[in-house]
Amino acid sequence: FYWKELERQVIGEGKVTKASNEEADHYFATRPRESQLGAFASEQDQVLSSREALMERVRILDEQYQGAKIPR
DSSP, X not given: OEEGGGTEEOOOOSOOOOOOHHHHHHHHHHSOHHHHHHHHHSOTTSOOSOHXXXXXXXXXXXXXXXXXXXXX
8 A cells, every 4th residue: 555654655464363352452452542532433444424524523432431441
């Protein structure tokens, strides 16, 4: 894939294995809160209608989960 910011073409090679739920939960917990919110707000298999719509969903979830653990 093309990485625009670095002006580079990137190729990944190797085997891929699915992480266990425990591994995924642990990794998710190490990510910054903003990153967790973005991942939770994003419907990963859907096309975004707009960046603004995603950011609004992040804002709503941030308020909803204030002081609480964000689900993976």
